Amino acid sequence: MRGRGLLLGAFLALAAPSAAAQNLRVTILTPPLAVPPFALADAHGRPRSRAMLRGHWSLLYMGFTHCPDLCPMTLANLVDIVGRMKKIPGAPVPAIIFLAVDPKRDKPLLAEYLAHYGAGILGITGPQKAVDALAAGLGGFVVLESPDQKGDYDVAHSSEISIIDPKARVRARLTPPMPAAETAHYLARLFAGSGPAAESRAR
Secondary structure, eight states: OOOHHHHHHHHHTOOOOOHHHTOOOOEEEEEEEEEEEEEEEEEOOEEGGGGGGBTTTEEEEEEEEESHHHHHHHHHHHHHHHHHHHTTTTTOOOOOEEEOOOHHHHHHHHHHHTTTTTTOOEEEEHHHHHHHHHHHHHOEEEEOOOOOTHHHOEEEOOEEEEETTTEEEEEEOOOOOOOHHHHHHHHHHHHOOHHHHHHHHHH
16 A cells, blocks of 8 residues: 555655646635435436445536536536546546436436436436435535426536545535546545645645
8 A cells, every 4th residue: 555655655756736726726625515315316227336446536516407508518627537547557547426406307218318428427316305405415406497398407406526525524615617637647646635735736
């Protein structure tokens, strides 16, 4: 483990992470925010709970399948960031979790929708009240707007990405859009436990 940490530290030093962190919009939570218990399901109907967050880092984003621009752009951004993290020696690779906040329309489309981004995103959703409760517990919000004459409607929701640690606590939030290379190196520093200096620069 010590050799792995030294390798990661050397790689990140060469990548100039201090300059990278300055380009990010990061909100550090002090103290971290515990994710509340939840009972949802993934895109294939399998039950999912807070236990899915334990033991590894996660990046959780709220969105909906009918979102015209921000959601697809942010999901592609996250896939790019995590892909870059896989190339950083010794860096933990976080899970990408998509909380689908419009379950009435999202549930039938979720598996197909996420397939467009590859196999790296886990989608979860459930009853509207349960989704809203999790969103609120993460410090976010969801508002289903009034439908138009055709029955179409928009959804207002938090756009920040929750950075969740292996103890199922929100440690920080990222505001999209995110520069992929800089974000990958910032997260690698945070996950490696050398986050405090990076956090102070990112405020």
